[in-house]
Amino acid sequence: MSSRRVCGLVPGARGPRLVTLELEDGRIRAVHEGEQPPPDRRPYDRLARYLLLPGLVDAHAHSYSLPLRFRARLRPAPPPPAPGLEAALTQVWWPLDRVLTAEALELAALLTAREALAGGVTTLFDHVAAPYAGPRGPAAVAAAYRRLGLRATLAWEVSDREGEARGAELVDLHTGIPMTPLLRPMLGLHAAFTVGPATLERAARTAQALGIGVHVHLGEGPEDRRGSRLRYGADPWARLAASGLLDRPSVLAHAVDLTSGEWAAVAAEPRVWVITNPHSNLTNRVGTLPWERVPAAARVGVGTDGFAAGPAEAALLAGLLHAGARPPGALWEANHALAAAVFDQPFGGLEPGAAADLVAVEPPFPFPRSIAEAWTRWAAGAGRRPPVRVYVAGEPVAADGRPLHWPSGTRREAARVLARMARAAWGAAPAHNEEAEP
Missing domain, CATH: 2.30.40.10 (Urease, subunit C, domain 1)
Incomplete structure (x- = not known):
């Protein structure tokens, strides 16, 4: 350097x-x-x-979500999802996850990085869900961030919803994510109700071998608790705490549905950060972070969950939604402390x-x-x-x-490819010229 x-x-x-x-x-x-x-x-x-x-640090992002911007252009228009987490997952996100290609992921990551830099973000904690992209998927996203010079962590979402064999493959993809001064892998997990005991154990072994923390969706809605109890006989936090995955700096995204006792346990974990995502929680109608339950010792930061608004705006919105929310400066400081723990230097x-x-x-x-x-x-x-x-x-x-190393023609190519992903995910034809820039 x-x-x-x-x-x-x-x-x-x-x-x-x-x-x-x-x-x-x-x-x-x-x-x-x-x-x-x-x-x-x-x-x-x-x-x-x-x-x-x-x-700034965006402590929970989804670069792969950019095809969602083309969903409203489809004709006939897909119906809006019903309220709640389960409807958002089954009607919007999981259909998209299944069709994403390495090409689409790289273009989406380039656009995400461009928007992050324009919003004052220099470090991004990315959590990508693409179960069929294969090893080229993580390599493509890492290449996009390397090209634009953005600092990032990359977690590849692990879930058993496509079967345990696929879950094991997704865990193993983390061994191929490079660790560099500007990039760190984190073990990506979806919500606990989609991750079985064998996959959770494999994830813990892999994270320990790589010396990395976990980036997981926890308590985004009551469905996480109900599903985890029904399938695996235990609450999400209890399973996660017992897994051994929290020995390294870790991200727990959302935490809307945690009890006071669970919040006390989270606050006692010295390497755990809870990341609130108010724009996403409002859109999915799952509620907001219950600040009245949050202990003073809990490390709480802020993320975007793939929404265009940045962490600066998200911190302001958190305060508007709840009188007990921490001031924006405290949320940004928590994000910087998380980045410092992951990248081993002050931020x-x-x-x-x-x-x-x-x-x-x-x-x-x-x-x-x-x-x-x-x-x-x-x-x-x-x-x-x-x-x-x-x-x-x-x-x-x-x-x-504007990024200094922006590849010419990327926006037009991204519009074409990401519109195709939207069409494949939600089964309609585009209403507008897919060559138009988003």
């Missing part, structure tokens, strides 16, 4: 500070007051009019040693006094502009909302 200097404004209790960040080997090496060009007269990034912030700060994942934005008025205030006002700002510059591990990866 190269070294560079970036000069810009940072939040301060007494107003804006002009600093020069010295970036080296993917981290902030030093912070100099004022503008400090390199001593050898090398070029440097002079962003003195802009506010420098640590990049979310502008001090020496922190990951050099940076975003430069136009400063709001009046100038924010903290990082949390800056992101809160950026997320809520009307007519805001995308970041003028985004860095991941010290390398520039986007400017003015």
Whole structure:
């Protein structure tokens, strides 16, 4: 990794500070007051009019979900799913999972990464469901993130809904996901009511052998508890806690249907983060995170669950939905702590040693006094502009909302392929020209 200097404004209790960040080997090496060009007269990034912030983390995303944007274009239009998790899964998500190809997954990941960077996200926790994509599926998604320079974790969803043999194959796919400075595998599990004891045990052995945590849907709705009890005789949290999968930093997505006792047990696990996804929970009509049950010690962050709104907006929505929700800054800090645990380096700060994942934005008025205030006002700002510059591990990866390494023609090709996936999943013909960009 190269070294560079970036000069810009940072939040301060007494107003804006002009600093020069010295970036080296993917981290902030030093912070100099004022503008400090390199001593050898090398070029440097002079962003003195802009506010420098640590990049955001989306702690639960579904890049594979992009074909859903074409569902409304189908004719005859598919009926909307009934309320609840089971209807959303059986009528929308599982039909899509079964038809996805490696080509479609790579294009969807490229578009997801592009939108993430435009929203100030530099790290994405991706959870992909594609049981028939084979080994090329994870390789294609990893290649997309590598091409655009986004930092990511990749979990490949494991489920027995296509049979135990398929579940075992999906577990084994994780051994082929590379571990690099910008990519980490996580053991992906669907909800407990679709994962049997043998598959859960195989997943735990694989995660332990690879030294990785789990990224799982837990308690997204009451169906998870009912199905797990009916099929396997135990509640989802009890099965997960007994599996040995929580020995490494892990993501529990949703947690809408956890009891007070289960929340206390979750809070006692030092390597577990619960990730709330308010946009998704509202859309699927499964309820929202029960903040009145959440202990102060529980680590709670925020994700998007594949929705276009980013983690900045999701944190604001969580507060609007529940008066007891934690402030946005606390949710973003939890996301940064999760990323730090997974990537083994500090995230979310502008001090020496922190990951050099940076975003430069136009400063709001009046100038924010903290990082949390800056992101809160950026997320809520009307007519805001995308970041003028985004860095991941010290390398520039986007400017003015556009990736620097965007493959020409990708949007048009993605529109064609993802529209075909929508047609295959939900059984109708497109109403509009599938060559049109989404």
